[in-house]
Amino acid sequence: MISYVTLxxxxxxxxxxxxxSLLGDLGAKRLINMERIVFIGKNNKEPMLAVCVPFNKEDPHPGNGVMLALAPGSKELVDQLYHKAIALGATCDGAPGQRIPGxxxxxxxxxxxGNKVCFNHFG
Known part of the structure; x- marks a missing residue:
């Protein structure tokens, strides 16, 4: 249902x-490179992440209450992505942990x- 999400x-x-770099270990790569937008994913038949310079050329504004959630497949991969993101220059907005038991x-x-991203695992 979801084609892509843009940040x-x-x-x-x-x-x-x-x-x-962050998503490469999950099989993601640059799929489409254009002047003001890049699409990243496994292929263009699965949901992709796009990063773009806003069309109106004004500064982007991370939304209050807006968050991208990525499910890599395990708690261990959640931890790996979190630590890799921090190493790549991201900032912590909540260290890895069990939020709802089980x-x-x-x-x-x-x-x-400043865009908020969650790495998560259900179950």
């Missing part, structure tokens, strides 16, 4: 490098532009 950036190359495990970061 705004001030620096397209930096954001594309960040997410390509149901939800998550870790939260803010990317280089």
């Amino acid at each position: 705004g950036t001030r620096d397209l190359q930096q954001a594309a490098d960040f997410y390509t 149901v939800f495990y998550g870790a939260y970061i803010r990317d280089l532009d």
Whole structure:
């Protein structure tokens, strides 16, 4: 159902490098490179992440209550993505941990532009 999600950036190359590196171990790569937008994913038939310079050329604004959630497949991969994101320059917005016992495990970061991202595992 979801085709892609877009996150705004001030620096397209930096954001594309960040997410390509972060998600590369999950099989993601740059699929489409355009002047103001880059699509990252496994292929264009599965949901993708796009980073873009806003069309109106104004600064991007991370939304209050807006968050991208990525499910890598295990608690261990949640931890790995969180630590990799921090090493790539992201900031902590909630260290890895069990949020709802037996149901939800998550870790939260803010990317280089302040967008909120959750790495999570249900079950």
